Amino acid sequence: MTKASRRRFLAGAAGLSAVAAGSAIGRAAPATAASEGSPASLTALREQNLLGALQERASGTGPGFGLPSAISVPVIPEADILPLIAEPGNDATLARMQEELARALEKPIGERRWTMAIDLKKCIGCSACTVACIAENHLPPGVVYRPVLEEESGVYPNVTRRFTPRPCMQCDEPPCVPVCPVSATYKRPDGVVEIDYSKCIGCRYCMMACPYAARYFDFGEHYTDGTPERQPYEESPAPEYQRDWSRESVEGVVRKCQFCVHRLNAGMLPACVATCIGGATYFGDGNDPESLVNELLASGRAVRLKEELGTKPKVFYLV
Amino acid sequence: MAVANHVGPRALSPGLPRPNPWTLALGVVWLAAFVAGLAGLAERLSNGHQAADYGSYLTWGLWVAVYQYLIEMAAGAFLIAAAISLLRIRPMERFVPASLLLAITSLLAGILTVWVDLGRMERFWRVIFYPNWSSIIAWVVVAYTAFLIVAAVALWFSLRAPLAERASGHGWRASVAKLLLFGRRDTSSAARARDMKVVRVLLVIGLLPAIGFSGGEGALFGVVGSRAYWNSPIFPIAFLASAIVTAGAVLTVLGAFFLPGRARTNGHGVVFLARLTLGALLALLVLEFAQYSVGLYGSIPAQQDAYEEILQGRYWWNFWILHLVGGAAIPLAIFALRSASPRWLTGASFLAGAGMFSVRLNAVIPGQVLPQLEGIERAFADPRLTFDYFPSPMEWLVSLFVASVGVLLFYAGYQLLPIGAPAEAEEPHPAALQGGE
Numbered sequence: 237m238t239k240a241s242r243r244r245f246l247a248g249a250a251g252l253s254a255v256a257a258g259s260a261i262g263r264a265a266p267a268t269a270a271s272e273g274s275p276a277s278l279t280a281l282r283e284q285n286l287l288g289a290l291q292e293r294a295s296g297t298g299p300g301f302g303l304p305s306a307i308s309v310p311v312i313p314e315a316d317i318l319p320l321i322a323e324p325g326n327d328a329t330l331a332r333m334q335e336e337l338a339r340a341l342e343k344p345i346g347e348r349r350w351t352m353a354i355d356l357k358k359c360i361g362c363s364a365c366t367v368a369c370i371a372e373n374h375l376p377p378g379v380v381y382r383p384v385l386e387e388e389s390g391v392y393p394n395v396t397r398r399f400t401p402r403p404c405m406q407c408d409e410p411p412c413v414p415v416c417p418v419s420a421t422y423k424r425p426d427g428v429v430e431i432d433y434s435k436c437i438g439c440r441y442c443m444m445a446c447p448y449a450a451r452y453f454d455f456g457e458h459y460t461d462g463t464p465e466r467q468p469y470e471e472s473p474a475p476e477y478q479r480d481w482s483r484e485s486v487e488g489v490v491r492k493c494q495f496c497v498h499r500l501n502a503g504m505l506p507a508c509v510a511t512c513i514g515g516a517t518y519f520g521d522g523n524d525p526e527s528l529v530n531e532l533l534a535s536g537r538a539v540r541l542k543e544e545l546g547t548k549p550k551v552f553y554l555v
Numbered sequence: 556m557a558v559a560n561h562v563g564p565r566a567l568s569p570g571l572p573r574p575n576p577w578t579l580a581l582g583v584v585w586l587a588a589f590v591a592g593l594a595g596l597a598e599r600l601s602n603g604h605q606a607a608d609y610g611s612y613l614t615w616g617l618w619v620a621v622y623q624y625l626i627e628m629a630a631g632a633f634l635i636a637a638a639i640s641l642l643r644i645r646p647m648e649r650f651v652p653a654s655l656l657l658a659i660t661s662l663l664a665g666i667l668t669v670w671v672d673l674g675r676m677e678r679f680w681r682v683i684f685y686p687n688w689s690s691i692i693a694w695v696v697v698a699y700t701a702f703l704i705v706a707a708v709a710l711w712f713s714l715r716a717p718l719a720e721r722a723s724g725h726g727w728r729a730s731v732a733k734l735l736l737f738g739r740r741d742t743s744s745a746a747r748a749r750d751m752k753v754v755r756v757l758l759v760i761g762l763l764p765a766i767g768f769s770g771g772e773g774a775l776f777g778v779v780g781s782r783a784y785w786n787s788p789i790f791p792i793a794f795l796a797s798a799i800v801t802a803g804a805v806l807t808v809l810g811a812f813f814l815p816g817r818a819r820t821n822g823h824g825v826v827f828l829a830r831l832t833l834g835a836l837l838a839l840l841v842l843e844f845a846q847y848s849v850g851l852y853g854s855i856p857a858q859q860d861a862y863e864e865i866l867q868g869r870y871w872w873n874f875w876i877l878h879l880v881g882g883a884a885i886p887l888a889i890f891a892l893r894s895a896s897p898r899w900l901t902g903a904s905f906l907a908g909a910g911m912f913s914v915r916l917n918a919v920i921p922g923q924v925l926p927q928l929e930g931i932e933r934a935f936a937d938p939r940l941t942f943d944y945f946p947s948p949m950e951w952l953v954s955l956f957v958a959s960v961g962v963l964l965f966y967a968g969y970q971l972l973p974i975g976a977p978a979e980a981e982e983p984h985p986a987a988l989q990g991g992e
Contacts, residue, residue, distance in 0.1 A: 366935065378611060378939030385934045402928060411780060417692035418681040437681055438674015440614045441692060447781035449927040452611040453674060455939060456603045488603055488674030541928070545780065 330505070332528055333520055338503055340521035346425035350495050351522035352509075353532045354401055355554040358516035361386060361399030365508035365517065369403075372496060372507035374474045376483075377459055379452040381493035382508050401517070403508065404429065404450040404493035405541065405549030412442035412451060421490075427522075427550055428495050433481055436489035443490055447542050448549075456487035495519075522550065589959040595952020599671060606949035610939030612932060613923045617946035618672040620915040621954045623772055624801065625665030625961065627794060627911070630769030631802025632658035633706060634795075635831070637758040637765075640751075647824050651754070653814055654806060655710040656968045658765075661802075662703060664961030671953055691775045698768035705761035710972075711735070712753045716742050717973035731971050769798045776918060784861035784922040789846045796839040797911050803832030804908020811901040814974065829900035833890045836907045839914070840883060857925075865921040873913050873921075882910010920944060 340348045361384055369375070369382045385400040410429050413421055420435035421442055443451040458470045473480035476491075478498045496506035504510070509519045520527035529552075532538065538552040598606050609616035636654035639647040670679055683700075686693035719740045722732040773794030776785040807828040850862040865874050886903035893899035924942045926932055932941050946954075968974065 378937050380935045380937070380940070383931065383934035383940075385928060385930045387930060402931070402934070414687070414689035415691070415778075417687055417690040417696070418678075418685050419687040420681075435678070435681060435685075436675065437678045439669075439672075439692065440674070441690070441775075443611065443614045444779050444923075445781060447927050449612055449931050453604070453614055453939075455605055455607075455610075457605055457939075490674070 329515060329518075329528065330510070333505055333509070333518065334503075336520045336524060336527045337500065337505060340524060340527075341501070341503060343521075343523075344425075347523055348426040349522035349550070350406065350426055350428055350500065351520060351527075351529045351533075351550045351552070352403065352406075352495070352506075353518040353529050353538065353552045353554055355514075355516045355518070355532075356398055356400060357554070358514040359384070359399040359401060359512075360514045360516075361397070362513050364511050364513050365401055368507040368511035369493070372499070373476055374469075374472050375491075376454060376470070377457045379454055379491055381450075381452070381491075400553065401508070402448060402450065402541075403495075403551055405448050405547065405551045406495060408548035408550065409546060411445040411447060411545075411547060415441045415445045417441065424497075426497075428497055429492075430477060430494060430497075431490060431492060433476075433486050433489045433491070438488045438490065440490060447545055447547065451490050451492045454486050454489055454491050585959055585962055588955045589963070592952055592954075592956025592959050595949050595954075596671070596956045598949045599953050604674065606947055608944055608947040608950065610937075610941060610944075612926065612940055613920070613942050613944045615672075615919055615923065616944060617916075617950045617954055618668050620912070620919045621957060622665050622668040622672065623794075623919070624912050624915045625661045625668060625957070626772055627769060627798040627915070628801045628805060629658045629662035629665060629702070630765045630795070631798035631800070632661065632806065633702070633758075633761055633765040633802075634769075634799060635802055635806060635828075636709075637762055640755050640758050644827070647827055649814075650806060650810065650824055650828070652710060652713045652972070652974050653809060654802070655706050655713065656965060656972065656974055657802065657805060657809070658706050659703060659710065660961055660964035660968060661805075662699060662706075663964060664957050666699060667960060668954070668957045671957070691771055691778060695768045695771040695775070698764040698771060702761060702764040702768065705757050705764065709754050709757035709761065712750045712757065714972055714974075715739060715750050716747045721973055728971070732973075735972075766795065769795050776922065781927055782861070782922050783855070783858045783925070784850070784865070785918075787846055787850070789842055790918075793839060793842045793846070796835050796842060797914055799835035800832055800839060800907055801911045803828050803835060804904040804911070807832060807901055807904035808908070811897060813969075823897075825897045826895065826900055829897075829904040830890075830894075832904045832907055833886060833900075836883060836886065836910075861922065861925055864924055865917060868921060868924065870917070870921050870924075873916055877913035878910050878917060882907055882913055886910070 340350075363384050366380060366382050366384055370380060373381065375381065382401055382403045385402055387398045387400065388395065389398065390396050406427055406429050408423075408427065410421075410423065413423060413429065416436075417439060418435055418437055420433075420437070421429060421431045424430050438453070440453055443449075443453065458466055460467045460470060471483050473482050474486055475481075475498045476494055478501060496504075496508075499506060505519055509517045518529050518532055520529040522529060522533075524530065532554060533552055535554065537554040539555055540549045540552055607616060632654045636651045636658065638644070639654070640651055670676055673679060682693060682696050686696065688694070715736065718732040718736050719742045722729055722736055722740065770791035773791035776782075777787055777790035779785045807825055810825045810828060847862055847866075850858045853859065865871075886907040889899050889903035889906075893903075924944075926942065934940075
């Protein structure tokens with residue numbers, strides 16, 4: 237099968253799943269960078285909870301989100317939405333992480349240290365996080381911020397499979413940052429490695445330098461290319477870094493996971509965390525000694541990918 | 556070294572090659588390549604990288620190899636010009652302007668290639684105005700700029716006296732020569748000697764950026780710790796050796812077939828250049844052997860895998876057939892058996908130079924085919940997320956366009972400038988022709 241025909245084959249399935257997930261998963265109302273961390277904005281964040289954001293999204297009134305007018309989205313009752321948020325994982329766990337997130341947002345940005353822990357014993361390899369991420373960030377074909385690697389080991393009858401979600405590791409010593417010739421990628425004060433899509437020249441040297449293959453080149457493709465009509469959802473802006481990036485503005489640049497900082501700053505957990513069916517992904521402030529992620533990191537189960545490289549990832553795996 | 560000792564001004568006079576069927580055929584081939592290349596460029600400009608075959612896991616493809624080939628050619632041509640001039644190899648000095656012109660034009664073509672390879676071509680200026688000095692790319696861009704300035708000024712000084720002579724004539728070439736002279740028409744021996752002195756100083760200055768960006772290109776790979784094959788300190792040195800091979804091969808072919816005075820005066824120059832080319836090839840093979848043997852015998856499986864991929868993987872034919880057999884064994888065999896024949900040595904040089912392209916491909920592509928994380932290509936199904944790669948027709952056509960632009964630039968320079976004319980007024984002394992000074 238040629239690449240073009242494979243593309244057409246995949247377009248249908250992936251496009252459909254992106255639509256489906258996009259209608260269920262909310263994008264936060266963007267907070268401006270200037271207001272980030274201020275007491276007033278934090279109060280607003282608390283008032284504007286995740287439920288509210290989802291309602292807003294479901295009703296199609298969220299800023300910058302353009303649902304095709306032909307699709308009517310019913311307003312979902314609260315009772316139906318709550319299970320979407322809480323049921324998949326553990327209510328108490330999600331609520332705790334949500335509370336810790338709000339606590340972290342009260343601190344200046346430089347004192348936060350966003351950290352992720354993924355429990356490999358809980359991950360069932362459903363790829364819900366992958367699809368949620370694609371929907372949340374409006375990712376085009378060929379760009380996937382959080383694939384889930386599958387590994388089979390053992391000899392029958394003692395065989396097991398392990399699933400390893402692979403977001404950007406948000407390294408403390410990121411090899412991708414110093415190689416960028418135009419300083420388009422850098423570490424934010426909260427430790428997230430950011431790419432300024434308006435500066436990236438698309439040389440792709442950072443992709444070479446990343447030991448985790450966590451960076452993707454946006455080829456400017458669409459799932460509905462080659463179909464009678466390109467669907468509007470593919471043209472909707474990407475919300476990354478709290479900006480509305482038009483489809484054209486991110487074509488030809490390198491993209492990657494950014495821990496959904498647009499959601500974090502709106503008081504919401506990253507899309508992959510909120511949608512994890514097995515409750516396998518934990519998130520929080522590594523600088524908060526009482527945070528859940530810090531408890532998990534101290535469990536003795538935490539390892540990091542390619543530890544020997546000294547990149548110091550902020551994504552930990554619980555084995 | 557013996558050389559024909561009747562070098563008359565007539566033999567050195569510049570001008571169009573006499574129209575003959577070969578010239579015509581070459582012109583037709585060039586035009587076809589240019590037009591076909593334009594089609595590829597149109598596709599690239601209208602649809603971005605969509606028609607390319609590389610993806611996000613194997614993300615540097617044919618264009619990066621072409622870019623490096625041309626950049627190495629530029630550095631090698633400059634190094635050869637510097638060696639000829641600084642070591643006072645008098646019979647070879649007629650090759651200095653041709654070498655500098657080749658250095659400038661191939662660098663421009665190389666830069667054009669990497670420009671096309673950028674995802675956002677319109678933002679190229681950011682590398683110049685907002686460089687990140689921790690990136691090797693920023694430094695090589697500085698080196699390119701310095702190199703272009705130094706090489707252009709050196710070329711001007713090396714051609715000033717011949718230009719002054721040409722300016723006294725008639726026709727459009729004389730007008731161009733007048734324009735380029737900026738009023739400096741002194742053709743005395745003293746002025747020529749001054750010019751040559753300046754050229755030598757400039758060539759010394761230019762060594763830094765030339766070695767810098769040639770080795771820097773190797774370092775660009777060498778510093779990538781995430782790729783076991785690339786992460787080797789031998790890469791920058793190997794790139795320098797391959798630069799000499801690439802440029803030496805091109806200059807040998809130019810000297811044998813195209814540069815003025817080829818029949819009577821270039822024969823031994825061609826032999827010299829061919830020997831230099833094949834010597835550098837031998838050095839490159841030694842460096843490669845060191846790199847490969849250490850990588851293979853080391854007890855680090857990730858490194859072994861990378862080398863085994865090159866030797867036995869999907870691109871094995873590129874290493875064994877194109878590089879080792881076609882680009883190394885056959886040229887060296889010719890060198891061993893026909894070491895005094897300009898024709899045979901030209902053929903050997905050509906093969907060695909062409910084989911360097913497979914070396915460039917070998918540096919770029921097999922280095923990427925091993926996944927950074929095992930199974931990453933199976934984690935999400937998408938044609939862009941695989942390690943399969945073979946350049947698409949659009950990639951080949953754009954490469955053809957770049958090559959034809961490079962040829963056009965060189966040919967334009969060759970027509971506008973008295974390339975091949977000696978800057979020195981006096982005939983070289985026969986004794987000097989034997990062994991240098």
